[in-house]
Each structure stands twice: as C-alpha cells, then as structure tokens.
Amino acid sequence: MQFYYAPNTISVAVAIALEEAGIEYETVKIDFAAKEQTGAAYAQINPKGRVPALAVEGGILTETGALLEFIADKAPDAGLRPKDPVRLARMREVMFYLASTMHVNHAHKLRGSRWAGKTSSYKDMQAKVPQTMTASCEYISQSGLRGPFVLGEEVSLADCYLYVVCTWLDGDGVKVENFPKIQNFMTAMEQRGSVRAAYAKGML
Template identity: 70%
Template sequence: MQLYYAPRTISVAVAIALEESGLEYEAIRLDFAAGEQTKPAYQQINPKGRVPALAVDGGILTETGALLEYVAAQAPEAGLVPDGPVMAGRMREVMYYLATTMHVNHAHKLRGHRWADKKSSWDDMTAKVAETMTASCDYIVSNGLRGPFVLGDRFSLADAYLYIVCSWLEGDGVDVADFPKIVAFRDAMEARASVQAVRAAGML
C-alpha cells in the first residue's frame, strides 16, 4: 500500500491506523506549500486534490473514514473496530461527527474559498473558528470520550481520527486548558507506539 499524505493533516490518522494494524505501507509525502496536490501527477491519483489517498491492489481509495475502515478490514486481528454493533456504531458516530462538523469548522480558517467568494466572508469564517472548535470540544468531552479513549479503555479507529483533529486546537484558538479530558486523551495517544512512529517519521 502507498499512503499519500501531508504533514499534520487528517491523512496522518490513516498512518496511525496503519501503524496500529501492523500492515506494511509506503508513505508518500505531498508538499502542500508548493501546491503539489494541485499538480497533474497527483490529480490523476486523487482528482479532489486532497489527502489522504491510499493506493491498494484494487485501485485508489480516498476519504479518511473509508481508508480507516479499509485498514481495519485488512487487519481484523488488530481489533481497530469493536465487534458489537452498538460500540461500533458509537465509534462511527464520533468519526462522522469529526468528518462532517469538527473538521469543517477547522477548515473555515484557511479554506473559506470553498464556501464563499468574498474575502469579507472568509474573514468572518476565520473569526468564527475559535468559537465553533470550542463548541466541538464541548461536544467531544460530553458525548465523544467515554474514558481515556472514545470507547473507554480500548483504542479504535475513532481515536486516530480524533487525535489529529485535536492536534489543531491551539492553532484554532482553543484554550485547551479548559478541556483536561482532551489533554489527557492526547497524552494517552502520545504514549502509543503508533503515534511515536509517525512523529519520528516527520508526519506530525
């Protein structure tokens, strides 16, 4: 497998899952500052011009949640998805919230052009980010983290996803001191060999 990623982006969640799975993969770094994601070579891999993208035997897969689920399916022995439907549903509930709400809140800071044409609109979106990301943290603390990890004491795909989103909080203007549960979650993730491996590889 080949994972196309950019440092500190959500694509690193897939790298964490791959490390947890024990599957072999090659990490291919894209230089977003140089606009490499917009060049024809990468557009042929992912026409959306975004990361992650994962090259597998059957072709190219995109979208973080889909890639995380693929990794888990390839290494069921790693237990990245719980067996019970309720717990699996809770895991996906958090993942879909991150994809549809919290990541979008974050994207409003630098990606306002996706939703509006006027710079004044972009400025309004940027000004709102600290508020919306703080509200998302309130939700995660109250409804997302059921222990040290999303599902309590056990690690799942949702934790890889949430960890990367939570790594953006200071840059988004969130006072993380107000969220000791999130700080403890990040500390627990930092202690995992998977996170240490991607950090050592310069992904974080």
C-alpha cells in the same frame, strides 16, 4: 501499498491506524506549499486534490473514514473496530461528527474559498473558528470520550481520527486546558507507538 499524505493534515490519522494495525506501507509526501495536491500528477491519484489517498491492489482509495475502515478490514486482529453493533455505531458516530462538523469548523480558518466567493467573507469565517472548535471540544468531552479513549479503555479507529483533529486545537484558538478529558486523551495517545512513529516520520 502507497500512502499519500501531507504533514499535519487529517491524512495522518490513516498513518496512525496503519501503525496500530502493523501494516507495512510506503509513504508519498504531498507538498501543499508547492501545491502538489492541485497538480496534474496528483490528479491522477486523487482528482479531488486532497489527502489521504491509498494505492492498494485493486486501485486507489480516498477519504479518511473509508481508509480507516479498510485498514480495520485488512487487520481484524488489531481490534480497531468493535464487533458489538452498539459500540461500533458509537465509534462511527464520533468519526462522522469529526468529518462532517469538527473538521469543517477547522477548515473555515484556511479554506474559506470553499464556502464563499468574496475574500471579504474569509475574515468572518476565521474569527468564528475558536468558537466553533470550542463547541466541538465541549461535545467531544461530554459525549465523545467514554473513558481515556472514545470507546473507553480500548483504542479504535475513532481515536486515530480524533487525535489528529486535536493537534489543531491550539492553532485554532481553543483553550485546551479547559478540557482535561481531551488533554488526558492526547497524553494517552502520545504514549502509543503508533503516534510516536508518526512524529518520528515527520508527519506531525
């Protein structure tokens, strides 16, 4: 399968999951600086002009959450998705929060044009990012992390997702030292071969 990504974007969560699952994949780097994501060639892959995208037998898949679930389906023995329905819902609760709230909070720093037509509005959105991302960290610390990882002692799809989001915190003006549970989570994830592989491949 071919994995389309851009470094330091949420797409890297999919790479971490692929590594956790032991699934072989070919990387295709999309150069955001050169605006490849908005070019005609990439539009044939993902007309939304975003990453990630995954070319598999049967077509091309997009959206981080969907790709993570696909990986869990392809490699059930990797244990990235719990079988217990309550734990499964808790995992997805965090994933959906990351997609609908925390990632959006972060995106207001650089993607103001998605929400406002006047450039004068962008600075106001950017100024809000440290506050909204800090609030998201408070939620994750209090309710999202039930141990070293989202579900406690076991790594799940949500941890792949959360780790990448947390790599943005310093740049978003969050005082990470105020969130020891997040710091411990980051340390635990960075000891895993999947995350080390992402760094070794220049994804992070």
